[in-house]
Amino acid sequence: MISRRSFLKTTTAALYIPATRAKAEASISSLNQLLDSFAQEYLDTSPMLVSSLGMDKGARKYQKYLMDDLSPASLDRTKSMYRDQKNRLAKISRESLKEKDKISFDVISYNIASNIDASQFDYGAGSAGQPYIISQL
Numbered sequence: 001m002i003s004r005r006s007f008l009k010t011t012t013a014a015l016y017i018p019a020t021r022a023k024a025e026a027s028i029s030s031l032n033q034l035l036d037s038f039a040q041e042y043l044d045t046s047p048m049l050v051s052s053l054g055m056d057k058g059a060r061k062y063q064k065y066l067m068d069d070l071s072p073a074s075l076d077r078t079k080s081m082y083r084d085q086k087n088r089l090a091k092i093s094r095e096s097l098k099e100k101d102k103i104s105f106d107v108i109s110y111n112i113a114s115n116i117d118a119s120q121f122d123y124g125a126g127s128a129g130q131p132y133i134i135s136q137l
Helices: 004-045 047-052 058-065 072-090 099-118
Strands: none
Touching: 004 047, 004 072, 004 099, 047 058, 072 099
């Protein structure tokens, strides 16, 4: 015969586990959607990246013959994009993610932080590893 206490423990655990799993899956889903939107934002701001990845076909074919906009106004928009991405990423709880998703979270966090740090200097293309507007690479 099952006691009332055992029944309540089992029932509570049975209700808690799916709720926890659903919350974790929701966090992973929102992280994946956020990373997809970040990728689209990067592609929208860099036609040269689109072409270098061979994605200048279909919906992005208009970017095939464009160059990156390196004007001061565009660099300011890019800096704003980095800050916005950092704020949106901060809304996701890292602790609610699975281990492999924590790695993606950490990599993107580091990338955004590096870009924000590099963009404080008003020269070049405004991101880490591109200190000059003109490069022979």
